[in-house]
Amino acid sequence: ILNVEQSPQSLHVQEGDSTNFTCSFPSSNFYALHWYRWETAKSPEALFVMTLNGDEKKKGRISATLNTKEGYSYLYIKGSQPEDSATYLCAFKKSGGGADGLTFGKGTHLIIQP
């Protein structure tokens, strides 16, 4: 059973502050690490897919890093805005080829307080 853990489970951040949270995943048989942003009553929306150790990706105020050797990824949000309030999901894809399923973490529920 693949174990993908996210911490913290929930987070309250003041508008304008920066924040980060963690996804940990198996360090063996790594293929890719996905991050999704999920607002209530909407579809999960892809943020990043990372495949290489040391990868850093950025999309506006959101960025992510990847350490495959130790099995973790950080998601950073700079200057949080109320519209950043959502659940952030990470998902691990193991190597082995084929259209394999993703193993998701439980998510970090982020609330930005004005």
Place this chain on the structure above:
Amino acid sequence: EPEVTQTPSHQVTQMGQEVILRCVPISNHLYFYWYRQILGQKVEFLVSFYNNEISEKSEIFDDQFSVERPDGSNFTLKIRSTKLEDSAMYFCASSAGFGANVLTFGAGSRLTVL
């Protein structure tokens, strides 16, 4: 922007009844998936579908479940005889390729089994 559409958004059914959940993936995507999330738990992989056949399925996807792509646009999930524990949000997703390609998710179909 292209999106994955799912119907119905919410279905209530009696235990033992058959249920069909429908999805229209993005038209030029080749890989299709079903995931589910039981309330309070992680999003779980059910099945992936490529080239008109199942590519991979999880332990959850037992004989009670089936998928079909009956025409060029729809992708359906059928549960033959629903159980209480099938109550969940079911997400359809599609991707252009596999591996490091992001998934585009639908907004989900909430299934409640009474």
